[in-house]
Amino acid sequence: MNNQLQLTDILVILVYFIIVLAYGLWVYRRKKSTTASTKDYFLAEGSLTWWAIGASLIASNISAEHFVGMSGEGFFAGIAVAAYEWIAAVALIIVAIWFIPVYLKNKIYTMPQFLKQRYNETVSVIMAVFWLFLYIFVNLTSILYLGSKAISGLIGNEFFHIILIVLALFAFCITIGGMKVIGYTDVIQVAVLIIGGCVAVYLSLVAVDEVVNQGNSAISGLGALMKEAPDHFHMIFDKPTAASSAEYVQKYIALPGITMYFAGQWISNLNYWGCNQYITQRALGADLQTARNGILFAGFLKLFMPVIVMLPGIAAFVLYQNGYFDASVFDGKKDGAYAAILSLLPVGMKGLSVAALTAAIVASLAGKANSISTIFTLDIYQKYFDTKANEAKLVRIGRVSILVAMLIAVFCTWEDLLGIGGEGGYTFIQKYTGFISPGVFAMFLLGMFWKRTTGAAAVAGVLSGFILSVVFNNYAPSWFGSETILYTAYLNAAGEYEIPFMVNMGWTFFFTVLIMVLISLGGPKVNPKAFDIDRSMFKLKPSSIAMITMLLMIVLALYVKFW
Numbered sequence: 105m106n107n108q109l110q111l112t113d114i115l116v117i118l119v120y121f122i123i124v125l126a127y128g129l130w131v132y133r134r135k136k137s138t139t140a141s142t143k144d145y146f147l148a149e150g151s152l153t154w155w156a157i158g159a160s161l162i163a164s165n166i167s168a169e170h171f172v173g174m175s176g177e178g179f180f181a182g183i184a185v186a187a188y189e190w191i192a193a194v195a196l197i198i199v200a201i202w203f204i205p206v207y208l209k210n211k212i213y214t215m216p217q218f219l220k221q222r223y224n225e226t227v228s229v230i231m232a233v234f235w236l237f238l239y240i241f242v243n244l245t246s247i248l249y250l251g252s253k254a255i256s257g258l259i260g261n262e263f264f265h266i267i268l269i270v271l272a273l274f275a276f277c278i279t280i281g282g283m284k285v286i287g288y289t290d291v292i293q294v295a296v297l298i299i300g301g302c303v304a305v306y307l308s309l310v311a312v313d314e315v316v317n318q319g320n321s322a323i324s325g326l327g328a329l330m331k332e333a334p335d336h337f338h339m340i341f342d343k344p345t346a347a348s349s350a351e352y353v354q355k356y357i358a359l360p361g362i363t364m365y366f367a368g369q370w371i372s373n374l375n376y377w378g379c380n381q382y383i384t385q386r387a388l389g390a391d392l393q394t395a396r397n398g399i400l401f402a403g404f405l406k407l408f409m410p411v412i413v414m415l416p417g418i419a420a421f422v423l424y425q426n427g428y429f430d431a432s433v434f435d436g437k438k439d440g441a442y443a444a445i446l447s448l449l450p451v452g453m454k455g456l457s458v459a460a461l462t463a464a465i466v467a468s469l470a471g472k473a474n475s476i477s478t479i480f481t482l483d484i485y486q487k488y489f490d491t492k493a494n495e496a497k498l499v500r501i502g503r504v505s506i507l508v509a510m511l512i513a514v515f516c517t518w519e520d521l522l523g524i525g526g527e528g529g530y531t532f533i534q535k536y537t538g539f540i541s542p543g544v545f546a547m548f549l550l551g552m553f554w555k556r557t558t559g560a561a562a563v564a565g566v567l568s569g570f571i572l573s574v575v576f577n578n579y580a581p582s583w584f585g586s587e588t589i590l591y592t593a594y595l596n597a598a599g600e601y602e603i604p605f606m607v608n609m610g611w612t613f614f615f616t617v618l619i620m621v622l623i624s625l626g627g628p629k630v631n632p633k634a635f636d637i638d639r640s641m642f643k644l645k646p647s648s649i650a651m652i653t654m655l656l657m658i659v660l661a662l663y664v665k666f667w
Contacts, residue, residue: 109259113455120296120459124466125277128289132281145282145499146213146478152287152390157398160386162405163290164471166297166464168250170413175445176438178417179424181355182336183666186410187369190659195373196403197652200396203378205641206552208392215381216483222551222633223559231566232483234540235381239476242537243382244513245522247472248272251465252517257443258458268517271462272510275469279477280503286470287386293463294405300460301412303453308419308445315426325419332422339666344594353594360604367610372538375545382475393645400651407658416445476509477502538605539577542613543569550620555634561623569616576608 109117152160177185212218215235220228251271256264278289309325316328330337341361344353360367377383387395420441423429434444446457481502486493493501516522543566550557550565575583576591581601586593590611593601624631644652 109454109458110451112452113458116452116455117459117462120462121274124289124292124463125274127292128278128281128285131288132285142482142495142498142502144284145502146385146474146482152284152386152394152398154390154394154397154401156287156291157386157390157395158401158405159294160287160290160467160471161383161399161402162409163293163297163464163467164382164386165406165468166409166413167247167468168254168461168465169246170409171442171461171464172250172254174410174413175417175420175442176440177358178336178414179421179441180417180438181341181359182333182338182418182421183410183414184339184341184355184359186414186662187339187359187364188373189406189409189414190662191365191369192373192377193403193406193655193659195370195377196399196406197655198374199378199384200399200403200648201642201644201652203552204384204387204395204399205392206635206637207384207388208395209638209641210635213388214479214483215379215384216479218548218551219562222635223547223557223562224633227547227559227562227566228483230563231544232479235479236476236484238537238540239382239472239479240509240512241516241522244469244472244476244509245516247465247468248513249517249520251461251469254443254461255458255465258446258454265518268514271465271469272514275466275473276506276510278466278470279473279506282499283385283389283474286467286474290467290471293467296456296463297460297467298408298412300457300463304442304445304449304457304460305411305415305419307448307450307453308416308423311428311448312419312422315423315428329415329418329422332425333418336418336421337666339663343592350595350597354597357594357596357602357604360606363604364606368542368606368608368613371542371545371609371613372606375541375548379545379548381479382472385475385478386471392641393648396644396648397651400648400655403655404651407655407662413442417441420444473506473509477505480505538609539570539573540566541569542573542609543567543616546613546616546620550617550624552635553637554621554624555630555637556624556627557620557634558624558627558631559633560627561620564623565616565620568619569612572612572615573608576603576612577605 174185174188206212207218210218210221212221216228216232219231248268248271252264252268255267255271256262259267278285306322309322309329310320311325312328312332313319313321313325316332317324319325341352341356341359343361343363344356348356387398390398417438420429420434424434424444429444429447434440434447446454449457481498485501485505486498490497546569547562547565551562580591580603581593586601591603591607593603596602
């Protein structure tokens, strides 16, 4: 077993780079208009098909933290981690039916614009600046760091800085072409991601069959996987008891059984897929039916993602338990599970799997950079620095902001100035985004569907959401005890009492909504800035109903099978 790439692998990766860049250039030249348009550049207005929107949503969502982090969680906890993907498919249905019509009817192009139009400019500018800092210093930087670390771990750690520059440059070249280029190149990225991921899954299952049954079949390997690791094929963890092992308690803290489905799982998914510039931007330039179909198509792709990013982790667990890996390849640490699986691949196939990982990283970087550019150009520069700037100048400013954001990310990642490696990439992202999610989601949800919600309530919601998140996550067990009517805290790996993060999000959201409602009751019965809601906005065509029914039936079948 060898982790190093051979010449054939490198050639496969180079072919991938050339195809994506050439296709991106072709799309840019083919669709380039004589007059630069901000809506065309930032939103690809009217030019993305439903399948391009859906593919782009998934390409931007899946990144190194999924391949490395979710595969690692598959190694540690098993199929229960697929809840993040399968519940996301249901969340996408909700976004397609109820969220997108509100955005499109009110001609919303950015999330700060939504806040200004619905609440006031104070809320809008606060959140615009916050999102810029979050996207640059947390998301963009962590994606670049995790991606560079993951690929350099296969090629050689001495190439970390070279890989970092190549990834940033590749993403920059795609991003400056605008959302049209990003959207259509993401179709290739998703294809490479799925094909490369499937190769890794297939060969890992064959390896399991070889070790367990002395066979050579992926189907038989899947059966062996379920037989050898039955505890890894349950979606719902039971609440720990006094007899539960420390390892089981850690699994429950990360994935708190049925409780998570009544708490933070929905908040996390609906906030991410419905109130996030990075994601919604792909659909905001399309007509309603195209946007809906694209989002629902993304839901189908989302169902498939655990197969690619989670099953290899479970395969690594079974192979490790059977002594298949030596310590030089894999020492049993969960974050090394995916790299261990890639070591099984033959020459050429390993290059294809690395290309899939690269595709996920580059697509995420490009999508995030485009969102940074959109928010800065349309919500800050145009409003506060140059209100008379023409379309061509705004597009140029957008491209300059992409360059600046990438340079900042490279600078912060070069020597890991933000300490992402110390905390762990997935933990780093969750730490800075999870604390604000309940407040932001409450602000958007009430703003869309309760006409009485006021601007003062929105500000209070963001602040209280953050404060309550900090209290529940850091102080509640020591202030109120480990067992209360609201939660149960458990001893974590550090020997400290910790409330499951998903439970924290649920209670934070509940109390934030309560605070916003109480404040809004002091205002007019109908806020003058409330959106008009027309029932016809939410009416579905038969094709959409069919897609939604199929999605829900598949999710239901998965949960019945693996409950």
